[in-house]
Structures are given as C-alpha cells and as structure tokens.
Amino acid sequence: MAQQTTIEWTDVTWNPIRVRDRKTGKLGHYCELVSPGCAHCYASAFQPRFGLPRFGGPVNREARLQDLELFLDTQVLKQPFHWKKPRRIFVCSMTDLFGEWVSTDDINDVFRVMWKCQQHQFQVLTKRADRLRDYCSQRWGQFDGKDFPPAPNVWHGVSVESQQQAEKRIPPLLQTPAAVHFLSCEPLLGPLDLTRIWSPVDGAYFNAFHGEYCGLDGWASVDWVIAGGESGPQARPCDLAWLRSLRNQCRTAGVAFFCKQLGAAAHDPPNGIAGRNLHVPEEAEQLVSLRLHDAKGANPDEWPEDLRVRQFPQIGEDL
Numbered sequence: 001m002a003q004q005t006t007i008e009w010t011d012v013t014w015n016p017i018r019v020r021d022r023k024t025g026k027l028g029h030y031c032e033l034v035s036p037g038c039a040h041c042y043a044s045a046f047q048p049r050f051g052l053p054r055f056g057g058p059v060n061r062e063a064r065l066q067d068l069e070l071f072l073d074t075q076v077l078k079q080p081f082h083w084k085k086p087r088r089i090f091v092c093s094m095t096d097l098f099g100e101w102v103s104t105d106d107i108n109d110v111f112r113v114m115w116k117c118q119q120h121q122f123q124v125l126t127k128r129a130d131r132l133r134d135y136c137s138q139r140w141g142q143f144d145g146k147d148f149p150p151a152p153n154v155w156h157g158v159s160v161e162s163q164q165q166a167e168k169r170i171p172p173l174l175q176t177p178a179a180v181h182f183l184s185c186e187p188l189l190g191p192l193d194l195t196r197i198w199s200p201v202d203g204a205y206f207n208a209f210h211g212e213y214c215g216l217d218g219w220a221s222v223d224w225v226i227a228g229g230e231s232g233p234q235a236r237p238c239d240l241a242w243l244r245s246l247r248n249q250c251r252t253a254g255v256a257f258f259c260k261q262l263g264a265a266a267h268d269p270p271n272g273i274a275g276r277n278l279h280v281p282e283e284a285e286q287l288v289s290l291r292l293h294d295a296k297g298a299n300p301d302e303w304p305e306d307l308r309v310r311q312f313p314q315i316g317e318d319l
Contacts, residue, residue, distance in 0.1 A: 005090065008298070008310065009226055009258050010123055013093040016077040016110060017102055020069045021052060028052040029094040030070060030101060032061065034127055037161030037187055040232050043094040061101065072106045080117040091124045098128040098135065107135060115151045121315075125157045125184055127165075132156060133172035150177035155313075157182035157224075161189045167198045170208050170222070180223045180313050183208075186260055187230030191242045194222065194249055209253035224256045224313040225249075229263015231296040235277050240268035240307065247309055256311035262297030271304060 005013045019030040028050030031043060034057070038044075044055040056064055080089065091097060091114070097107060114122045126132050136150065156178035158169040166183075173181055185192060194208040211221045227246045229238025243259060250257035266275035272289030274280055275297050280288055292302050300308045 005093070007090060007093070008260055009088075009312075010090040011087040012083075013090045014076070014079065014122075015092055015094045016073050017092055017095050017097065017106065018071060018073045018076070019052070020071065022067050022069055024051060026051040030065075030068060031055045031095040031099060032058045032101070034058065035159075035161065035165055036189060037159055037165065038127075040187070040230060040234050040236075042232070045232075046094070058100070065101070070101055072109060077109060077113060080113055080120055083117075083120065086119045086121070088121045088123060091122050093125075096126050096128055097124055098126045098131040100128070100131070104135070111151065111154075114154050118153050121153050121155060121179075122151075123155045123157065123182070125159060125182075127159050127169070129158045129169040129172040129176075132158075133176045136176045150179075152179050154178060155180035155182055155224075157184055157226075159184045159186075160192065161185065161187055163190065163192055166192055166194065166208075167200075170194075170197050171199055171201065174208070174220045174222070176220075178220070179315055181220050182224035182226065182313070183222055184226045185246060186226060186228040187236065187263065188227055188238050188242050188246075189230075189236060191239075191245060194225070194246070195253075209249070209255055222255060224258065224311075226258045226260055228260035229266050229275065229297060231261065231264050231298075233264070233277060235264035235275070237265045237267055237278060238263040238275075240266060240271075240273065240304070243307055247307065256313045258310050258312070259300075259303075259307050260298070261294075262292065262303060262307070264296055266292060266297045268304070273304070 019028050028047055029043060033055055041055060047054050156176050158173045160166040160169055160183050196205045197208050199206055208222045225246055227243055230236050247257050262275060264275050264277040267278050272287055274288045275292050276295055294302060
C-alpha cells in the first residue's frame with residue numbers, strides 16, 4: 001500500500017504488488033533474499049506482523065507460493081493519480097518490481113501509471129538489474145499500441161552493498177534508459193570504488209561516474225549515490241571511512257551524495273564514534289568518546305560534520 005515513510009530520500013512508498021494467504025486471507029508482501037545485503041531485510045521482518053512467513057531464497061519459491069496468491073492491487077495501483085502535489089515515490093519498497101515472481105503484465109501496468117503521472121518522480125530500486133535492463137530494452141513502445149519513449153519521470157536504481165554486487169549490477173543499470181540512475185549503497189558492508197568497476201562484457205574496468213563504458217560512447221552514468229550503514233539488532237559494522245570514500249568519489253565527480261544513516265553498528269576509530277549496537281571489547285571501551293543514541297545512527301546532529309550531506313540529483317525543477 002501507499003503510506004508516508006521515514007525513509008529520508010523519498011516522500012512516500014507505493015506497493016501495488018501484494019500477496020494474500022489463500023487460507024487466512026491475510027495480506028502482505030513477497031520477496032526473495034538474493035545477496036548478503038538481504039540478510040536482515042526490514043521488509044521481511046514485517047511479514048510476521050501480517051501473519052505471513054519471512055522471505056526466503058529462490059530455491060523454495062514453488063513450495064512457499066503454494067499457499068500464497070500474488071496479485072496486483074488495483075486500488076493501490078491507482079493511488080498516484082489522486083496525488084496532485086508532486087512527490088518522490090519509492091516504488092515497491094516491500095518487494096522487488098523486477099523479481100522473477102512479478103509478471104511482465106503487472107510490470108507493464110505499473111509503468112503505465114508512472115508514465116501517466118508526470119507530476120511525480122518514481123524511484124524504482126532493484127537487485128535484479130539484468131531483468132530491469134532486458135525489460136526496458138524490450139518493452140518501450142509496446143504500451144497501448146503507442147510509441148512510448150523511456151518515462152522521463154522514472155529513476156532507476158540498484159542496491160550495491162559490496163564491490164562484488166556493484167560490478168554485477170551497475171553495468172546493466174547503465175544500459176537502462178532513465179531520468180536518473182542511482183545507487184543504494186545500504187547496508188554498506190565494505191568499501192566501494194565506483195571509479196573502478198569491472199566489466200564482464202570485455203574484461204576491463206570503467207568509471208561509473210563517466211558517460212562511457214570501456215571506451216564506448218553512449219552509456220549513461222551514475223547520477224546519485226545513497227549510502228548508509230545497516231540498522232537493527234543484528235546490524236553488521238559500517239566503517240565511516242567507507243561512507244567518506246563514497247562522499248569523496250561523488251564530490252570529485254560532481255554527483256549528488258545522500259548519507260542516509262551511519263548504522264546501528266557504525267564505527268569511526270579515529271574520532272571515537274561507535275553506533276548504538278556496536279560491540280566494543282572491554283579493553284577498548286575507553287576509546288569510544290561518542291556512542292550514538294539514535295538506534296539507526298540516523299540523526300545527523302550526532303554525526304561528524306563532514307558526513308552531514310543529503311543531496312538530491314538536479315533534474316528540472318525541484319519537487
């Protein structure tokens with residue numbers, strides 16, 4: 001469903017892809033864990049509140065879907081038409097629009113709404129970058145028998161929690177037409193070098209901030225980077241040096257950077273900063289001069305000043 005959100009880089013979430021328990025009729029969402037960044041998924045943690053199981057991996061999809069009905073909620077689908085004031089809308093925040101369980105027809109219906117609601121900016125974030133690229137390259141021009149160019153109000157992004165996932169997901173993202181190409185580096189699980197992304201296409205490195213790919217003109221570039229440490233009681237450590245590195249890379253490239261949160265297990269040894277849930281050995285506790293109070297490390301007032309950066313990409317008029 002659509003609802004107000006505490007996610008700082010968007011205005012509202014919109015979840016027309018839903019699931020219903022065939023026996024109880026209870027409604028929730030469905031997704032699958034595909035990489036280390038999914039391990040402590042907040043959307044999965046919500047499922048028991050709906051009376052539904054947490055998300056699992058793709059291996060047992062058929063068994064898990066036997067008692068569940070996946071469907072496109074047409075009432076939720078229509079909601080953007082009723083929002084007259086422009087909004088940034090995070091599409092399918094509780095699932096993945098390009099998951100293998102979402103039909104092409106349902107994706108088409110979601111894109112029809114996005115295309116027709118030009119007053120909004122739609123932020124589509126996926127971990128299935130290959131399907132994103134393939135869908136957009138095959139489907140433009142086939143909506144309602146009309147020749148539709150890429151929607152000018154749709155931002156496409158991929159999750160890149162590690163260098164491995166960056167190199168897997170960024171190349172297909174940059175092959176996909178979009179008003180904005182963005183990265184969600186959250187939960188950030190290690191250092192990222194976006195200026196040196198390995199290409200599986202021809203075995204060479206390229207800079208994700210440049211509008212070229214391995215010397216070939218015509219590719220897009222990354223326009224926006226969101227970054228943050230992991231939240232929750234099982235949060236994995238996030239070294240603030242990783243966040244600073246991304247900030248510096250974006251600054252050098254002239255690209256918008258948005259520091260969302262430092263994380264529950266943030267650590268910054270040079271400045272004695274530790275997240276609320278970071279375990280520090282007793283013998284080193286005296287080195288912690290600031291323990292963050294916010295559970296997610298999401299209060300900028302507690303941050304080092306150099307990380308208080310929350311920029312948006314510049315496209316047309318600001319919302």
